[in-house]
Amino acid sequence: MGLDRGEKIxxxxxxxxxxxxxxxxxxxxxxxxxxxxxNGYDAMKGGIYLMPREFTLVNYETILKDTTIxxxxxxxxxxxxxxxxxxxxxxxxxxxxxxxxxxxxxxxxIRMGIITMFFYGGMIxxxxxxxxxxxxxxxxxxxxxxxxxxxxxxILMNFFRNLxxxxxxxxxxxxxxxxxxxxxxxxxxxxxxxATIALFHGVYQWNDFFVAKLYVTDKTLYPIQYYLYxxxxxxxAASSAKAGVYISTAFTTQSLQQATMIITTxxxxxxxxxxxxxxxxxxxxxxxKE
Amino acid sequence: MLSKFRHKFLSQWELQVMVWxxxxxxxxxxxxxxxxxxxxxxxxxxxxxxxxxxFVGWDxxxxxxxxxxxxxxxxxxxxxxxxxxxxxxxxxxxxxILINQIRLSFFKKFTQTVSYLPHFLSWVILGGMxxxxxxxxxxxxxxxxxxxxxxxxxxxxxxxxxxWWIATLSDIWKEVGWGTILYLAAIxxxxxxxxxxxxxxxxxILKRIWHVTIPGIKNIIVLMFLLRVGSILGAxxxxxLVLQNASNMPRSEVIDSYVYHLGLAQGDFSFAxxxxxxSSVVSVTLLLIANVLTKKLSDSSIF
Numbered sequence: 001m002g003l004d005r006g007e008k009i010x011x012x013x014x015x016x017x018x019x020x021x022x023x024x025x026x027x028x029x030x031x032x033x034x035x036x037x038x039n040g041y042d043a044m045k046g047g048i049y050l051m052p053r054e055f056t057l058v059n060y061e062t063i064l065k066d067t068t069i070x071x072x073x074x075x076x077x078x079x080x081x082x083x084x085x086x087x088x089x090x091x092x093x094x095x096x097x098x099x100x101x102x103x104x105x106x107x108x109x110i111r112m113g114i115i116t117m118f119f120y121g122g123m124i125x126x127x128x129x130x131x132x133x134x135x136x137x138x139x140x141x142x143x144x145x146x147x148x149x150x151x152x153x154x155i156l157m158n159f160f161r162n163l164x165x166x167x168x169x170x171x172x173x174x175x176x177x178x179x180x181x182x183x184x185x186x187x188x189x190x191x192x193x194x195a196t197i198a199l200f201h202g203v204y205q206w207n208d209f210f211v212a213k214l215y216v217t218d219k220t221l222y223p224i225q226y227y228l229y230x231x232x233x234x235x236x237a238a239s240s241a242k243a244g245v246y247i248s249t250a251f252t253t254q255s256l257q258q259a260t261m262i263i264t265t266x267x268x269x270x271x272x273x274x275x276x277x278x279x280x281x282x283x284x285x286x287x288x289k290e
Numbered sequence: 291m292l293s294k295f296r297h298k299f300l301s302q303w304e305l306q307v308m309v310w311x312x313x314x315x316x317x318x319x320x321x322x323x324x325x326x327x328x329x330x331x332x333x334x335x336x337x338x339x340x341x342x343x344x345f346v347g348w349d350x351x352x353x354x355x356x357x358x359x360x361x362x363x364x365x366x367x368x369x370x371x372x373x374x375x376x377x378x379x380x381x382x383x384x385x386x387i388l389i390n391q392i393r394l395s396f397f398k399k400f401t402q403t404v405s406y407l408p409h410f411l412s413w414v415i416l417g418g419m420x421x422x423x424x425x426x427x428x429x430x431x432x433x434x435x436x437x438x439x440x441x442x443x444x445x446x447x448x449x450x451x452x453x454w455w456i457a458t459l460s461d462i463w464k465e466v467g468w469g470t471i472l473y474l475a476a477i478x479x480x481x482x483x484x485x486x487x488x489x490x491x492x493x494x495i496l497k498r499i500w501h502v503t504i505p506g507i508k509n510i511i512v513l514m515f516l517l518r519v520g521s522i523l524g525a526x527x528x529x530x531l532v533l534q535n536a537s538n539m540p541r542s543e544v545i546d547s548y549v550y551h552l553g554l555a556q557g558d559f560s561f562a563x564x565x566x567x568x569s570s571v572v573s574v575t576l577l578l579i580a581n582v583l584t585k586k587l588s589d590s591s592i593f
Contacts, residue, residue: 006494014388018397021385022404025467029407031429032419046427046443047436094312097305104299109309112316118574121323122566123546124553128329128336129322148315178304207412210528214554229414232421232532254422261418268410276403280471 036060036262040255058250059259069260071220072227079142079223080205087201088194090147095156096182113150127214136215142205142223152197159193160186195278206268224264231257330564343560350564359548360565366454367544371522373458379518382466383511386473387503391495402474405467417532420460421447448537457529457542472514473507480506512584520577523569545569 003011030050035043039054047053063069097103098110121129126145135141163186171181187194212226222230231253299306325340330350332343354360385405392398408416423429426443434440446452480502488498504511527546534542543551545565553562 004494006496010495011391011393014391015397017388018392018401022401025404025408025463028419028423028429032422035422044427046432049429049432090311090315093308097309100302100305103302103305103309104295105309109313112313112321116316116320119324120570121320121326122563122570123549124559124563124566125323125326125329126319127554128326128559129319133318144315145319148312148319150316153312178308182308203410207410207414209412209414210531213531225412225414228418229532232414232418254425257418258422261415265411265415269407272407272410273403276406 032258033262035255036258038255039250040252041250043255044252056250059255060263062251063256063259063263068219068222069224069227069263072222072224075139075221076206076223076225079139080202083143083146083205084198084202086143086147087149087152088198091149091152091197092156092187092194093182094148095153096160096186098153099157099160113153116150130215137218137221139221141215142208142211145211146201146204149201152201156190156193156197159190163189192278192281195275196281199275199279203268228257228260228264231260327563327567329560330567332560334560334563336559346560350561351568353561354565354568362540363543363545363548366541367523367546370454370457370544373454374461375518375522377458378462378466378469379515381462382469383473383507385466386470386477386507387499389470390474390477390503391499402467402470405470407467408464409468411464413526413528413532416460416464417529420456420533424456447533448535450538450541453533453538453541456533457526460533461526461529469514472510476507476510477503508588512588516577516580516584519580520573522576523573 027050031048034048034050034052036059037055037057038048038052039056040059042054098106100106130136130141130145135144167185167189168181171185176184207225209223209225209229212221212223213229216222216226328340329343331345331347332340333346333349334340334343338344389398389401389405392401411419421428424446425431426445430446431440431443435443446456484502484506485498488502493501523545527544527550530542530544530547531550534547546569549562549566549569552558552565
């Protein structure tokens with residue numbers, strides 16, 4: 001169908017608007033990348049926009065010389081991988097069991113879950129509970145409290161419920177156990193929605209710094225975001241002052257921070273385009289219905 | 291009766307095994323803290339615990355309701371949240387409608403990819419970025435200086451009066467694209483024949499958006515609005531922690547950060563818990579009021 005004049009004008013303005021919008025998102029990000037590759041003292045003069053003025057790799061070299069960043073990176077990778085697997089296993093298993101209407105206790109469980117969505121113990125009582133369980137200063141503090149999410153469980157449960165019953169029936173007749181059916185039939189069929197939940201939980205684990213701020217004083221357990229947080233806040237000035245030990249005219253605390261920001265973000269930026277199609281379809285499955 | 295129950299339970303033991311870990315986790319990490327709320331009515335001391343601490347009734351609530359700091363914090367929370375709601379919420383809807391109208395499919399996909407991206411940055415990263423952009427030699431000052439709009443760099447982050455805008459705009463920058471996903475999904479679900487019919491009737495593009503697209507996504511708009519209203523007192527703790535400094539503190543301290551600072555940094559557990567309860571009660575009340583109002587105005591609601 002042809003476009004009328006009004007539509008052509010609309011589309012033109014829309015394109016212009018979108019170009020401005022994309023620029024507003026992208027240019028500031030490119031600015032940080034440019035700064036991270038620029039000589040720190042030179043950057044302090046200002047006027048750097050999208051290209052480094054005095055190109056250098058020294059910011060990255062300095063950051064990567066500091067071995068604590070590798071440790072923090074390792075902690076983050078470990079908590080992300082273990083956290084996602086654990087979260088999917090625990091929440092997914094509950095969702096599957098609860099997708100069966102004949103499950104004993106199903107109603108009580110769902111009601112309890114709905115209560116948790118409205119009433120929340122709050123930061124302080126939750127803090128006291130986690131502390132009293134002895135999870136502080138343990139790697140498991142990142143994992144255990146978030147193994148189960150009622151919200152994610154609902155999304156998965158709705159998805160499982162809509163899978164055709166007949167596939168399970170025939171597997172049952174062939175003598176498959178519940179666990180076999182779950183792992184060999186349900187999990188592969190649910191890949192997009194599982195990938196979506198995995199992405200969301202993975203991003204949470206990768207980005208979270210607050211759990212470490214609350215519960216972790218052991219430096220070897222710092223995740224990368226908390227490492228960066230300490231570097232950015234005045235409280236962490238001491239840790240970034242360490243950078244000043246190397247006498248250099250090439251970098252400043254700020255230029256090191258910028259390089260660290262890029263390093264910290266890189267992994268998410270790399271996996272994001274591959275997972276995009278899953279989370280879009282997954283959002284549709286879980287979000288719109290209900 | 292009991293043996294029938296036991297038989298049924300045992301016959302589905304595998305499913306029961308699958309659900310019990312979650313029940314335990316929910317009890318420990320959601321319900322036990324709910325009972326922990328009693329400390330708001332106590333003079334809690336970590337040594338005596340929930341059970342041994344002395345009850346003081348409503349004293350903690352009276353204390354913060356008579357406290358000027360608290361009203362300042364409440365004003366900041368409401369101010370920042372309302373700005374986010376009034377600017378960010380309509381912007382998401384407009385943006386979704388405009389993205390949907392892009393006719394080049396690769397450009398549409400590209401726009402979506404770019405607009406979702408900031409959502410995946412952590413607030414720590416974004417805090418560092420904002421500090422850099424707004425710094426005295428950062429992107430914004432460089433630009434303003436070079437265009438002679440200002441003659442001296444402005445220190446935005448230490449200017450308390452600028453904080454609400456910084457918080458609002460940075461939150462919108464991070465989340466607006468992400469917020470379009472559900473609307474785009476809802477728009478995609480609108481029957482195309484409605485557009486055809488409107489077109490045949492001579493409706494121009496803006497009329498078609500107004501009379502077809504918006505009614506088509508009305509339910510999801512109402513739902514998202516309700517959820518936003520319900521979380522109006524929860525003004526992003528992570529954001530506050532990374533953007534706050536001593537100079538903008540009078541305008542940047544919000545309820546969540548106040549609870550954090552009082553409770554965990556200063557150890558005043560009971561007082562901070564009381565503030566937390568106040569904020570949850572207000573949130574649930576607001577949610578219920580908004581629900582009733584939207585039910586009257588439209589015909590959709592959560593409950």
